Structure formats: structure tokens, C-alpha cells
Amino acid sequence: MQSTKEKYGENLQVETLAIHGGEFVDPETQASSPNLVMSSTFVPRELTGFSALDEDESAGYIYTRSGNPTVRQLEEKLCALEGSEDARCFASGIAASHALIMGRLSSGDHAIFPENNYAGTAEFLRDSLPRFGIEVSFADTTSLEAVSAAIRPETKMLWLETPCNPTLQLADIRQLASCAHGKGVRDIVVDSTFATPIGTHPIELGADFVVHSLTKYIGGHGDAMGGVVLGRKADLDALNLEATVHFGGVMSPFNAWLIMRGAATLPIRMRAHQEQAMAVAKWLEKNPAIKRVYYPGLPSHPQHDLACQQMNNFSGMIAFQTHEDGEKIASRMIEKLEHVHFAVSLGHHRSLIYWIGTEDILKSTFRHTGQAEERFHELMGKGVFRLSVGLEHAEDICSDLDRCF
Structure with missing residues (x-):
């Protein structure tokens, strides 16, 4: 898959990417603005299996739960803004967080989260996650020493939120990602909702995944809920089958269209x-x-x-x-x-x-x-x-x- 720089050019500024990322002139109608495609089902280009397990990208869109052209345009715009290989959108910010946590962690794994973070995430971690055999520790993510001490051999994920909600503390992404990766932690995740892609680029600082609640700054108008996970294409392809198709917390194409319009002025x-x-x-x-x-x-x-x-x-x-x-x-x-x-x-x-x-x-x-x-x-x-x-x-x-x- 092409990188953002390869696809949109080395020298494009963020204002240009926000407007043109993921967008194109419709070849049939010559429409300048993105289309809103509300269809739940599509006619495939070629024969494909009935199960989502058998779907092939070459067959085109099959069913909106596994992929939709309007949602995909938003995902590509967010990739352009964040500088990531790929993205998957979900129905809300907490749906995106749930998809990533449950899609990457298994029984017996350990994950580290901030002492202070978004309430919906914190309540999910404390009230729901233990039922699935996943252990969570909460650390002071303003402290390298505290995070380093919390890492165990079975630690698979370090979750950072910066600035955090509601205390506006920061986590040093570069420093903490380097430490955690050096001690064998597989996934460094940054909830960058408060910062937005305009404020911080976590992937450039060493993160593996970035999460945003699109309901907030990226949508910007308080009229559409959504969430996104950004990262490497291979990781998100694997996540798509389980978290999107099986968990089912997919984004409405109408919400994607509204959020895409908001993102253009971010x-x-x-x-x-x-x-x-x-x-x-x-x-x-x-x-x-x-x-x-x-x-x-x-x-x-x-x-x-x-x-x-x-x-x-x-x-x-x-x-x-x-x-x-x-x-x-x-x-x-x-x-x-x-x-x-x-x-x-x-x-x-x-x-x-x-x-x-x-x-x-x-x-x-x-x-x-x-x-x-x-x-x-x-x-x-x-x-x-x-x-x-x-x-x-x-x-x-x-x-x-x-x-x-």
C-alpha cells in the first residue's frame, strides 16, 4: 500500500490533505464533492464466498458491515492527516477503543493503561475486561519509571492518552514507546482525541496505533458520532475481520459523510x-x-x-x-x-x-x-x-x- 507521501506528494501541506485526502471527482457524474453511498449491499465484480472470511478486495464492496465506499473515503482522508498506512472507522470512539482492545488482546495477556483517561474507556477496563481473562494495570503515564516498572513479560499493550481527559496531563510518546518496545511490548496505542492529527502525530513518535473519537474535533460540529483506529495495514486487515465484521460496531455512511465534511476544515x-x-x-x-x-x-x-x-x-x-x-x-x-x-x-x-x-x-x-x-x-x-x-x-x-x- 502506498504511504501518504507517495499517494499525495511529498510537499502537500496539511490544509490541502484535509480537503483532498480520500476524495476524487466521480468518474460517472463529475461530482466534485464526495458521494454519500447508503447501500447496505453491493454487486461484486467477481464470484466470492458467502462468508466474510472468504471476501477478497479484488471483488470490490460486498456488504457495508465489512466495507463501504463513503466510509472508505473518510478512512483515507484520516490516513492522509495522521500519516498512517491504513484506518478503520467505527460507530463511536468507544467502539473503536473496544475493537482495538478486544481485537488485539487475549486471555492471559496484560495491558497497561493510564491512571487518568477517558471515563468510558476506564469503566470498560474495570467493569468488563476482567471477565475475559485480560489483566490490566493502571500506571502514572507521566512517569517513565512508573510505566517501565509496570511492564511484565506478558504485557502486550501500552495505552497512552495525551492530553488525558480530564486533567490534561501529557505522556511523552517517544520516550514511553521506546521503553515499552525495548521491553517487548507489542502494541503502543495513543488516544489522540484531544490533540487531533493537527496537534500530534503519534506514529511518527513510535506508536503502533492511534485512536480518535471522531465525534469530537475531527467531526467538529457535534452532529455525528464515530471513532477510528489508525496503524499498519496488515494489523488493521486482521482487525477488520474480527472487530468490524464480528463485533459489528460499524459506522453509518451518513455519519462518515458528515465527519468527512468536518475534517476538511480541521x-x-x-x-x-x-x-x-x-x-x-x-x-x-x-x-x-x-x-x-x-x-x-x-x-x-x-x-x-x-x-x-x-x-x-x-x-x-x-x-x-x-x-x-x-x-x-x-x-x-x-x-x-x-x-x-x-x-x-x-x-x-x-x-x-x-x-x-x-x-x-x-x-x-x-x-x-x-x-x-x-x-x-x-x-x-x-x-x-x-x-x-x-x-x-x-x-x-x-x-x-x-x-x-
Whole structure:
């Protein structure tokens, strides 16, 4: 399979790849925009077996669960942006994570995950994965020593999330991937949803797989759910049969079409997200109501130097603590916010904010003990507000928030 550079040219810039990656002029209609192909079944070019086990790429598309031309165009666009050999899209970000975890790990394997990561992943790991005989350890992925100490002979996967949700800690991908590969770990996975392909290229830093929730920045408009796994073609071909055909969490072609349209503007949107987020973060740092601000682009972030080395864009995600009780402020936000929406999710063109209480999340999601719980309390205090800065003007975002403090 051609590499991104071979297919699209050595010198194409990311703005061009975002628009033209995976796209082509329709040879029949000369349509400039990508087609939306909603058919669930296709007439094969040649005789092929009834089972997906017998499908051959040369026969063309057979059934949308195993492959669809609109979804494939999105996959090729994401490959162009991420610099990967191949990609497989799924119905949601957690469907993509589930597909990769269950498609690569077996009973008796061991995997290492961050102490702090996306709640849906954390709950799946703690509540579901043990039933399948797969053992999981949680490590402080900001520490090379902690990750190295957690690796065992049976460790098959190291999962990193950077920046992580919701504390915005970073993992040094290059350093941790080198260490883990050197100790025999097969798969280094990076959930790069917060960073996007505009901010970080994990594969260039040594990762084997990259995961994105396409519902967030890449789709960008809060109107379509999706997820993707990117990596080597051989690995994803093997994953496709089990995770796509057998698990069945496939993406709707309509969602793929919407996300592809959003991805075309990702580079310019991420520049605007970063610009507005930096202005809001600086305003928050000066606001007497605010106790602490976490934003990788601020010099006050404890890993700001790593962010400058590893990220080309600091994204639009901010976490902050307040002096006043967060629940009281959150109640006022529900009543008073006019432009910023008090709602879950992130990465949309509109700003979103949500209160994440420490005790609630310790009970439901992370369940840390010992030093891990102490680290979590140090980071979170009694809780944090997670703010996804949208594309509104920073002055309007700040004015809206200020009415609630």
C-alpha cells in the first residue's frame, strides 16, 4: 500500500490533505464533492464466498458491515492527516477503543493503561475486561519509571492518552514507546482525541496505533458520532475481520459523510480553537475566582516543555478549579450561561463546559487507592470544570463564564 507521501506528494501541506485526502471527482457524474453511498449491499465484480472470511478486495464492496465506499473515503482522508498506512472507522470512539482492545488482546495477556483517561474507556477496563481473562494495570503515564516498572513479560499493550481527559496531563510518546518496545511490548496505542492529527502525530513518535473519537474535533460540529483506529495495514486487515465484521460496531455512511465534511476544515478550526483557548486560559489565570488552570499552552502547565516538543497545536481543552464550591457554580451555569453550553462532549464549534466532581469520579470511574489517589486529589482538588473552547470570540466566552463566578 502506498504511504501518504507517495499517494499525495511529498510537499502537500496539511490544509490541502484535509480537503483532498480520500476524495476524487466521480468518474460517472463529475461530482466534485464526495458521494454519500447508503447501500447496505453491493454487486461484486467477481464470484466470492458467502462468508466474510472468504471476501477478497479484488471483488470490490460486498456488504457495508465489512466495507463501504463513503466510509472508505473518510478512512483515507484520516490516513492522509495522521500519516498512517491504513484506518478503520467505527460507530463511536468507544467502539473503536473496544475493537482495538478486544481485537488485539487475549486471555492471559496484560495491558497497561493510564491512571487518568477517558471515563468510558476506564469503566470498560474495570467493569468488563476482567471477565475475559485480560489483566490490566493502571500506571502514572507521566512517569517513565512508573510505566517501565509496570511492564511484565506478558504485557502486550501500552495505552497512552495525551492530553488525558480530564486533567490534561501529557505522556511523552517517544520516550514511553521506546521503553515499552525495548521491553517487548507489542502494541503502543495513543488516544489522540484531544490533540487531533493537527496537534500530534503519534506514529511518527513510535506508536503502533492511534485512536480518535471522531465525534469530537475531527467531526467538529457535534452532529455525528464515530471513532477510528489508525496503524499498519496488515494489523488493521486482521482487525477488520474480527472487530468490524464480528463485533459489528460499524459506522453509518451518513455519519462518515458528515465527519468527512468536518475534517476538511480541521486545520483552520484547530488554529482558531487554540487561539481562543489561549486567550480564555490567560483570562482564567488572572480571574480571582479561579484557583488553578490546566492548559498545555500555558507556561504554568507542569509539562509545558513537553507540550512544546510534542504538540504543534495545543488544542482547545482547558480544565480549571475554582475557590468556590464547583457544584454551586455549575448550578448557576445551567441557569445563566447564554453562549457556552453546560453539556458533555467536546471539540465542537460551540463552547461546552461541564463540572467533574472528584468524589463522584473516584467512586464511579477511577477508583484509585494509595499514592494514585493522592496524585488524583492533588490534580483535581474537589473537582474541575472541563471547558471545550469553541469558535466563538474569546471575549464573549469569558463574559459568559464571568456571570457565573
